[in-house]
Structure formats: structure tokens, C-alpha cells
Amino acid sequence: MKTYYENSQAVVAELGQLLGKVSEEQQQEYAQALLQAEQVFFVGVGRVRLALEAAVKRLTHLGIHCHMVGDLNEPPITDKDLLVVGSGSGESLFPLGIAKKAKTFDARIVHLTSNPESSIAQLADVIVRFESPSKSSQAFTSIQPMTTVFEQGLLVFHDVLALQLMEEKGMTFEQLKANHANLE
Structure with a gap:
């Protein structure tokens, strides 16, 4: 039986492998x-x-004006907007249907x-590939169940991307904080 430390090191290594291969x-x-984009809509299950x-x-x-598809305050999407579809297999029914729409x-x-x-990739203008296990392929054998490393990768990828976008927009941490919710 592996220890917590051994498992944590293996998970971190898998994430490093995944993120290191993003183009x-x-x-x-x-x-x-x-x-x-004027507005950005996100969909995943x-x-x-x-x-x-x-x-x-x-x-x-x-x-960046963002919305989750299906939220109560979701506005209509237009030709000035972007839909970001997260799906490891690219065949999940709900995200595929939303992409078509x-x-x-x-x-x-x-x-x-x-x-x-x-199928979703066939509709996409931009594809970001994460070499990870999915329902449709095994890019590598993960120690984690099912598609965990893909899901973790999406989270960390966007946090890393946020650092780049902050720099491109010339934003400071204080400016970022000013946009944070204040009803906490």
C-alpha cells in the first residue's frame, strides 16, 4: 500500500506530465x-x-465576461461570443448538443x-489538447481513477493561463482583488 506522500508525488508528476505537453x-x-470575445460561455459535465x-x-x-451554460443568469450567445467546451472524450452528449447549438x-x-x-472537435475553431486518459483513449495509464487527471489539469491549466492573461492585460493583484466578490 502506497503512502499519502508517495501518492501525492505521483499525482503531481502526472499533472506535470499533462501540463508540460499542452501546445x-x-x-x-x-x-x-x-x-x-465579448462574452465567454463554458460547458462541461x-x-x-x-x-x-x-x-x-x-x-x-x-x-472577462464569463457564464456557465445553464445558469439562471445566462444571457443569449451571439456571433461575438465564445463557447468553451470541456470534454475529455469530446463525445459527451450535453456538451456536444450545446456546441452544435x-x-x-x-x-x-x-x-x-x-x-x-x-465530434466536438469537428465543430471547434480552437482545440487545446490535454494528453490524458479519457473515455475514448488512454494517453497514459494514470494511478488516478477514470478521468481525474484531465479534470485536475483543467483546473491548474486555467490558473496558469490566468497568470498569463493578467500580464497581457497589465493587471496587478490589487486590480484582480477589486473584481472579487465582496458579499463574503
């Missing part, structure tokens, strides 16, 4: 799409949705996935 070009395309909710919170602090409004689509050949 700089794909990441840059995504960053520019976020900055150019399960733990992917949770990771994307954290991204929405942080990107909102950066002054967004295309009817001429919104741009970014797909965060481990399967760049997926």
Missing part, C-alpha cells in the same frame, strides 16, 4: 480567443464542470479535450 500554440490561440466553474470565477476577476448562432468554439478527433 504553446494552442494555449496562445485560446488566450487570444478569450480576450477577443460532472467534475469537468466543476473545474470550468473555477475558471469562470478567475477569468471574471480578470474582467452555439454554431447555429455563429459563436466561436474552443474545445478542451484529450481527443482532438472527436
Whole structure:
């Protein structure tokens, strides 16, 4: 039986492997799409949705107008907007249906996935590939169950991306803090 320390080191190594293989070009395309969009909508299911909710919170602090698909205050999407679809397999029914619907409004689509050949990828304008296990492929054998490393990767990836976007926007930590919720 492995110790907590051994497992934590293995998980950190897996995340390092995952994040280290994200294409700089794909990441840059995504960053520019976020900055150019009037509004950014995010969709994912399960733990992917949770990771994307954290991204929405942080990107909102950066002054990017973000929404989760399905939230009560979700406005309509337009051709000036971006839909970010998180799905490791790229075949999850709800995100696929939302991507198809967004295309009817001429919104741009970014797909965060481990399967760049997926049905959702076929609709995407930008694909960011995470080499990780998914329902459709095994990029490597993870010590973690199912698609955990993909979900963790989405969370950490967006935190790293936020640092880059802060720099590109010339924002300080104080400016970021000024956009933080204050009813806490």
C-alpha cells in the first residue's frame, strides 16, 4: 500500500506530465480567443464542470465576461461570443448538443479535450489538447481513477493561463482583488 506522500508525488508528476505537453500554440490561440470575445460561455459535465466553474470565477476577476451554460443568469450567445467546451472524450452528449447549438448562432468554439478527433472537435475553431486518459483513449495509464487527471489539469491549466492573461492585460493583484466578490 502506497503512502499519502508517495501518492501525492505521483499525482503531481502526472499533472506535470499533462501540463508540460499542452501546445504553446494552442494555449496562445485560446488566450487570444478569450480576450477577443465579448462574452465567454463554458460547458462541461460532472467534475469537468466543476473545474470550468473555477475558471469562470478567475477569468471574471480578470474582467472577462464569463457564464456557465445553464445558469439562471445566462444571457443569449451571439456571433461575438465564445463557447468553451470541456470534454475529455469530446463525445459527451450535453456538451456536444450545446456546441452544435452555439454554431447555429455563429459563436466561436474552443474545445478542451484529450481527443482532438472527436465530434466536438469537428465543430471547434480552437482545440487545446490535454494528453490524458479519457473515455475514448488512454494517453497514459494514470494511478488516478477514470478521468481525474484531465479534470485536475483543467483546473491548474486555467490558473496558469490566468497568470498569463493578467500580464497581457497589465493587471496587478490589487486590480484582480477589486473584481472579487465582496458579499463574503
